[in-house]
Amino acid sequence: MVLTDEVSRTLFAEYAAHRKSDRGREEIGWVLLGVREADRAVVLATLPAGAERDAGEAHVRFNSEAQALASRIVRQSDRRLTLLGIVHTHPGRMRWPSSGDYEGDRRWVSNLRGGEGVFGIGTFESPNRTEPTTVGGHPREHILTFEDLRFDWYTLAGDDKRYRPVPLELTLGPDLAMPLRAVWPIVETHAARLDRLARLIAKVRFEISENAGVPVLVVTVLLGEPGHQVRVLLERKTVRYVYEAGDAAFQADLPAGTAPDQGLFLLLAEVVARP
Amino acid sequence: MDFRPLNELERRNLVTALRGNADGNRVLLMDPKDTTFAGTADDVPDEEVIHAIKSVPCHY
Numbered sequence: 001m002v003l004t005d006e007v008s009r010t011l012f013a014e015y016a017a018h019r020k021s022d023r024g025r026e027e028i029g030w031v032l033l034g035v036r037e038a039d040r041a042v043v044l045a046t047l048p049a050g051a052e053r054d055a056g057e058a059h060v061r062f063n064s065e066a067q068a069l070a071s072r073i074v075r076q077s078d079r080r081l082t083l084l085g086i087v088h089t090h091p092g093r094m095r096w097p098s099s100g101d102y103e104g105d106r107r108w109v110s111n112l113r114g115g116e117g118v119f120g121i122g123t124f125e126s127p128n129r130t131e132p133t134t135v136g137g138h139p140r141e142h143i144l145t146f147e148d149l150r151f152d153w154y155t156l157a158g159d160d161k162r163y164r165p166v167p168l169e170l171t172l173g174p175d176l177a178m179p180l181r182a183v184w185p186i187v188e189t190h191a192a193r194l195d196r197l198a199r200l201i202a203k204v205r206f207e208i209s210e211n212a213g214v215p216v217l218v219v220t221v222l223l224g225e226p227g228h229q230v231r232v233l234l235e236r237k238t239v240r241y242v243y244e245a246g247d248a249a250f251q252a253d254l255p256a257g258t259a260p261d262q263g264l265f266l267l268l269a270e271v272v273a274r275p
Numbered sequence: 276m277d278f279r280p281l282n283e284l285e286r287r288n289l290v291t292a293l294r295g296n297a298d299g300n301r302v303l304l305m306d307p308k309d310t311t312f313a314g315t316a317d318d319v320p321d322e323e324v325i326h327a328i329k330s331v332p333c334h335y
Contacts, residue, residue: 027335031328037304037313047328054333061333068325079318080302083327088334097334104332111327113319195325 001118001153001166002042003144004173007032010046011087012136012146015122018089027060028053028122029088031067033074033081033177036113041084043118045074045177050188057091065191066184072198073187073206074177081176083111085118087151095123095152097163102156109158116157118166124148141167179208182215186234193261194219211235221264223271230267232260241267288314 011030018028033045047070049055050063075081090098097105097119109117125148137145142153142165154163180187187194198204203222210216211233219232227247233240239260241252252270254263281289292315295301304313 029334031331033324059333059335062331064329064331067328071324071328072321075319075321075324081324082319083324086331086334100333100335104334108327108330108332111330113323198321 001155002040002169002171004042004044004175005170006173006175006178007043007046008136008144008170010175010178011120011122011151012144012149014046014048015089015149016147019124023055025057025091026055027057027089027091028055029060029062029086031062031071031086032084032118032120033071034084035078035080036082036084041118042171042173043084044078044081044173044175046087046175047071047074047177048181048184051185052188060088062086063188063191065195066188069187069191069195069198070177070180070184072195073180076205077176082113085112085120085155087120087122089122093123093125095121095150097121097154097156102163105156106158106160109156116155119154119156119163121152121154123150123152125150138168138170141165144168144170182210183208183217183234185236186215186217190217190234190260193259197261197264209233219260219264221268230264230271232264234260239263243267243271285312288312 015028018024029049031047032043033047034041034043047067049060050066052063054061105117105119109115133147139145144151153166153168155166156163201221205220207218207220208215209218214235217234221230223229227244229244231242231244233242241254241263243250243252252267254266289312292301292303295315296303301315303315306313
């Protein structure tokens with residue numbers, strides 16, 4: 001298995017940030033997207049569990065609606081990306097998946113290409129047991145460490161009796177989901193409606209932008225003619241609608257509280273009603 | 276340099292992949308060790324990925 005350097009940095013950085021947060025005693029996790037090749041899997045993107053995850057000191061269930069929409073957005077640039085596995089953390093020093101993990105995972109891996117998944121377990125050492133360091137460690141072929149944090153990596157196929165440690169390589173490369181972090185609260189707020197929109201309309205594109213330093217998730221629906229499109233600009237608390245027709249652009253004012261997909265269809269109805 | 280002739284199945288797979296690359300921009304995989312053809316990476320449908328994401332079980 002191969003991790004890109006940015007994927008590895010994301011996991012360590014977000015795990016460290018999580019441990020310092022108000023919910024730091026809870027378990028946390030990520031979904032891993034990547035490419036399956038003939039004899040290896042390359043992890044190219046991490047989708048976070050999300051603020052709306054269900055988690056405690058002994059369990060974590062991800063906000064899968066947000067992750068589903070995020071997968072659509074990330075995969076716009078590479079349709080080969082598939083779900084390779086997941087990472088989650090344990091509060092103590094249990095550096096392998098639990099029996100409860102096994103019961104769920106051994107059935108779940110049948111949903112993955114190749115019928116096999118990769119699983120990372122994040123744990124930590126108490127600070128007085130670790131030496132200060134500025135570089136990560138690779139003490140065994142399936143373990144990565146950085147400061148007081150550690151990830152142990154395994155694979156599991158549906159007919160396996162136990163998880164198998166998997167050798168890891170690091171290579172230069174991106175975390176393709178990193179740009180999504182800026183708009184993740186927007187993704188979580190509107191995930192179900194935007195995912196449904198993407199199922200209903202084929203020519204939908206999602207982009208991450210900013211407006212005066214504020215992150216914006218832009219949803220663009222291409223209309224039939226060149227240069228004609230409708231854009232929905234989602235900020236944390238506002239939604240704006242723009243109709244572009246060649247060189248002209250019109251901002252539509254819709255009633256406050258209109259859901260973004262509803263607003264989009266209202267605007268489309270207005271556009272088609274015009275001569 | 277090895278000019279080993281391909282067998283019929285290898286030849287057919289390579290020709291299909293080259294046509295897919297030329298016609299549909301499909302990705303050709305290469306073995307990094309010896310640069311031999313290593314197949315193609317098929318596109319994965321959105322719904323397959325989303326089904327897998329939505330069925331991720333609770334972890335303990």
